[in-house]
Amino acid sequence: MKVVKFGGSSLADASQIAKVRSIIEADENRRVVVVSAPGKRRGEDTKVTDLLIQLGDSIQTDGTMDMDTYMKIIDRFRTMAEELALPIGVLETVKDRIDQAIDLVKEQSNNALDTLKACGEDGSALIVSSYLQQSGLQSSYVNPKEAGILVCDQPGGAIVLEESFERLYGLRERNEILVIPGFFGFTPEGQLVTFSRGGSDITGSIVAAGLKADMYENFTDVDSVYCVNPMYVESPKQLTSLTYREMRELSYAGFSVFHDEALIPAFKEKIPVCIKNTNNPSAQGTMIVAELPERESHVVGIASDKGFLNLYVSKFLMNREIGFGRKLLHILEDEGVSFEHAPSGIDDMSVIIRDHQLPPEKEQVVVQRIKEELEVDMVMIERDMAMIMIVGEGMNQTVGIASNAACAFREAGVNIEMINQGSSEVSMMFGVKSSELSSAVESLYRTFFE
Ligand SMILES: Nc1ncnc2c1ncn2[C@@H]1O[C@H](COP(=O)(O)OP(=O)(O)O)[C@@H](O)[C@H]1O
Numbered sequence: 001m002k003v004v005k006f007g008g009s010s011l012a013d014a015s016q017i018a019k020v021r022s023i024i025e026a027d028e029n030r031r032v033v034v035v036s037a038p039g040k041r042r043g044e045d046t047k048v049t050d051l052l053i054q055l056g057d058s059i060q061t062d063g064t065m066d067m068d069t070y071m072k073i074i075d076r077f078r079t080m081a082e083e084l085a086l087p088i089g090v091l092e093t094v095k096d097r098i099d100q101a102i103d104l105v106k107e108q109s110n111n112a113l114d115t116l117k118a119c120g121e122d123g124s125a126l127i128v129s130s131y132l133q134q135s136g137l138q139s140s141y142v143n144p145k146e147a148g149i150l151v152c153d154q155p156g157g158a159i160v161l162e163e164s165f166e167r168l169y170g171l172r173e174r175n176e177i178l179v180i181p182g183f184f185g186f187t188p189e190g191q192l193v194t195f196s197r198g199g200s201d202i203t204g205s206i207v208a209a210g211l212k213a214d215m216y217e218n219f220t221d222v223d224s225v226y227c228v229n230p231m232y233v234e235s236p237k238q239l240t241s242l243t244y245r246e247m248r249e250l251s252y253a254g255f256s257v258f259h260d261e262a263l264i265p266a267f268k269e270k271i272p273v274c275i276k277n278t279n280n281p282s283a284q285g286t287m288i289v290a291e292l293p294e295r296e297s298h299v300v301g302i303a304s305d306k307g308f309l310n311l312y313v314s315k316f317l318m319n320r321e322i323g324f325g326r327k328l329l330h331i332l333e334d335e336g337v338s339f340e341h342a343p344s345g346i347d348d349m350s351v352i353i354r355d356h357q358l359p360p361e362k363e364q365v366v367v368q369r370i371k372e373e374l375e376v377d378m379v380m381i382e383r384d385m386a387m388i389m390i391v392g393e394g395m396n397q398t399v400g401i402a403s404n405a406a407c408a409f410r411e412a413g414v415n416i417e418m419i420n421q422g423s424s425e426v427s428m429m430f431g432v433k434s435s436e437l438s439s440a441v442e443s444l445y446r447t448f449f450e
């Protein structure tokens with residue numbers, strides 16, 4: 001049995017949904033389908049999830065509904081339902097559920113925004129299941145509550161609860177194609193909670209693990225995972241296979257093609273993940289597996305992401321002060337700031353934080369507390385940082401990778417602001433100024449792949 005997830009680009013309009021049907025029909029093992037909300041139809045379009053968030057924000061800000069955005073959302077579903085010639089009841093159900101979620105936002109009910117955000121996936125699932133039925137395939141819509149996807153109550157950042165997997169296994173009994181909306185689950189008390197953005201990949205992996213599927217196929221809009229984000233290099237090398245560890249590091253550091261948290265459930269059950277293209281399903285795609293035979297080159301990918309800051313702290317004899325690191329991180333914890341990395345020296349420590357975690361008002365409080373409570377010599381915040389991650393199994397036992405990378409930075413004329421090597425067995429991380437990111441990535445690509 002295969003679990004198949006289709007991303008927003010695969011569900012953007014009626015013609016994409018027709019491709020989805022052909023893919024499902026082409027392989028009888030594709031029995032469980034997880035869908036995202038309709039994505040962008042072209043470059044400057046807006047994803048339905050973003051429209052729903054915009055709508056929710058408008059209601060929360062001034063209590064009135066932004067009718068223009070509301071109509072855009074309904075029209076996306078209406079056009080699809082009409083072009084696919086679905087029964088009128090399908091669109092009515094989609095609209096009713098959106099209207100009910102809007103009422104919850106107006107009433108300021110718990111998790112109302114998550115309920116509204118989830119309407120994109122829910123609408124896609126209703127439309128796809130109805131279209132499959134109309135095409136003569138036995139198919140049903142299955143809500144994540146019915147499927148048994150239980151999560152903790154962390155709005156916009158759900159984490160799956162262990163008992164979900166056993167509950168999901170029961171779906172194997174059903175002898176039809178099941179269409180499950182991605183991106184959300186329910187708390188044991190019945191509250192809807194969404195995963196973080198891009199989280200339908202996570203639903204697909206949870207469902208594949210629960211069902212003990214033979215494979216988790218993730219359909220998107222590229223033929224494979226490339227060794228570098230195609231935004232930086234034209235037609236980069238395609239990757240036919242990767243390990244779970246490699247893909248997790250690469251997606252964490254900017255390979256947005258697959259959610260970094262989505263690998264964990266599949267990895268635990270050793271279910272192979274295959275990334276494929278809805279617009280070119282015969283292309284081989286990229287297989288993600290537990291282990292791979294030895295390769296010639298140890299660097300498989302270069303990932304990068306902007307939007308970081310460096311909180312730099314210096315204090316003479318920091319290395320002798322028991323508990324300094326803990327106290328520094330405790331201040332961040334106290335202020336509700338999560339951190340990404342914390343490389344340290346003898347008298348200095350850097351804490352790398354996602355920019356949005358530390359807005360200017362919070363920055364002031366954190367800096368003041370560090371000065372007063374830790375009596376540091378210096379505290380400084382450097383914004384506009386980017387991280388570059390070089391990833392590959394076996395890299396840490398290979399001589400010369402760091403020196404080749406350093407040469408690539410030198411050739412691009414880019415200063416390395418920070419290096420983190422050795423914390424992970426499969427990656428090496430560099431911090432650079434955001435403005436220098438693309439020239440650094442291009443130079444690293446030339447060094448390792450050309
Ligand atoms: N290394 C990479 N390999 C392939 N695609 C990548 C990579 N890094 C970023 N991407 C981007 O990820 C996109 C697919 O992810 P996403 O937009 O979330 O698709 P979907 O709508 O199917 O969920 C690609 O169109 C590509 O621009």
Ligand SMILES: N[C@@H](CC(=O)OP(=O)(O)O)C(=O)O
Nearest residue numbers: 007008036049197198199200
């Ligand atoms: N629709 C949600 C969840 C998701 O996974 O979407 P996509 O598959 O289009 O990345 C989002 O935009 O975040």
